[in-house]
Amino acid sequence: MIKLKTEQLKKSFGNLEVLKGLDLEVKEGEVVVIIGPSGSGKSTFLRCMNLLEEVSGGKVIVDDHDLTDPAQNINKVRENIGMVFQQFNLFPHLSVTDNIILAPQQLLNISKSEGEKLAMKLLESVGMEDKADAYPSSLSGGQKQRVAIARALAMDPDIMLFDEPTSALDPEMVGEVLGAMKKLAQEGMTMIVVTHEMGFAREMADRIIFMDEGHIVEIGTPEQIFNNPENERTKDFLDKVL
């Protein structure tokens, strides 16, 4: 079953066209990893999938809802798509628990105690239950990102988008974040991940997308992409990063 689909997706910033008509279908439970050189449009592509970037042309369809339709209630669709950012974007004025339960409290009207229970469950799943009452400024980068994952899960989404989730981390903290992501993948979450972590891509991806200059250049299994890339540009890129 198709969870998320883009059709001829285009995005321009002024005169600069950064996405040049992208078609992609992501099945339920699938883990898709997007790789490519910087400036290739990976992050922009991901940010178009929940319309954080307004698209310039084409369609984004999530569970049969066309996000580009002006009549579509975008907030409703976003509840179903969690997103994790490179810079964490935790709310510094709220405690870890309040970061997580802000959306369910505001949108689902759950009680404070229900919220705390939910927060505790999510924090346990990322190994952060000790820090429920802490404020973001007292956490390390890896801890912040794990809280951000818990927060993105608070509305119980079917799809999770990861925008370079480990790029802002010190090397020794990358593992704990990737660990939380692996666990999520194993539980069957539909995930679309922009990353430079080739190890994670090789191990966890069902499919890998290689992007360059606003195009999807190649799609394939990790085996195909890493061992038998068809396109010269894919080969070039992998030679540089591996």
Place this chain on the structure above:
Amino acid sequence: MKGFRKNKITLGLLFVAALVLNLFLFPADVNAEEETYIIATDATFAPFEYENEDGEYVGIDIDILTAIAEDQGFQFDLRPMNFSAGLQALEANQVDGMIAAMSITPEREEAFDFSEPYFDAGPVMAVREDNEEINSYEDLEGKTVAVKVGTIGAELANELQETYDFEINQFEDSSGMYEDVLSNHSDAVIEDYPVMAYAIQQDLPLRLPTEPEEGDSYGFAVNKGLNPELIEKFNAGLVNIRENGTYDDIIETYLGENVQGTTSSGFFGLIEKNYENLLKGLGRTLVLTLVSFAIALVAGTIIGLFSAAPSAVLNFIANIYVTILRGIPLIVLAFFMYFTVPQLLGIQITAFMAGIITLSLNTTAYIAEQVRGGIAAVDKGQLEAARSLGLPYGLSMRKVVVPQAIKIMIPSLINQFVITLKDTSILAVIGIVELTQTGRIIIARSYQSGSMWIIVGLIYLIMITLLTKLSNLIERRLITND
């Protein structure tokens, strides 16, 4: 939505509070049987009108008007303000009449209807007691002369200036002119003779090197064609009090041989004598500041959110508001609110209300800019994270962006509060007796400007220091929450 309604209610409550305070501070003398007129007068023009140490307005003009009102059976509500502001208030129908030692001149007769003259006086020149240089108008060549805006003295100075080339310094009140001469900024002052003579009698160290000019006549004025019955009553009453001797008694009280000079009371004596009036002025300053700032905080936040919103229309509205209100000096806005708006809309508005509106509108523009800046300073990722969770724009702003923006804004808001507090002194021009104007009024009767300005300055300084300390405490509290 709930929060928005709460804001509206807060705004409404503030307006009601302003109205109530307004009534409280300026109670109208309501008398069902007798007509009540609103009369403008000069705030500081002893011995014709000035506030005595008990905080009551007295003087030749006030006493004559009181006697006539009693004789003719009407009430009046006195509005002391600067002389030129009084003329504008009369023109704008903000007041029914004006008595302020006003000379009857052909120009003024074009705009106003005057009563019969009730006092004769001409302008006279005065110089410092120790000034031996100036003994005639000729000696003014190359010097500087202080005059009061819109007075006969100013007219005389203008005429003399054509013959003898000298500079003119314009002032809004008499004490300002005297101080200018005493502190050697101006060499001479031209002022109505009885006022000058009274001031010298009160130990002001000035002397009169020349004889007074030919007499002008003071008259009571109403706006052209309006309130003719008031002029009739004034004229009839004037005849009566002249006949029964009341008029002579009043003149004797202020200009007679045995009028006592005020003894200079020194720094602490000045405080002791006037602390009640000073506290009252301080109270008005604080009420003006707090009410205006509270309104501006709400309105400024709304306009600031408009300019941060992803809507070209809202951005435009906010931009227009800020451009206009930030581009008009506070003093012009105050005159506009008090004189122009009532004429355009045909309504009456008290000076205090006009003052609050003026200060609120002005402060709103600055706070809106601070809110805009505060929101812009919050990382863009914060809004994105909130939106990605499915929170709508308004909710994301309220729960995530604005709380962070407020923290960033606090230092500049404290700064704005201090500015607003000091800006209240500008509102004296429309006759609001706040702290600065209280100081002027006390100087007008005590002639002790040196000490008085130190006292007024210290009061502002102490108050602002205390309020800033308090704000810093709140700020630290908020920030340790991080």
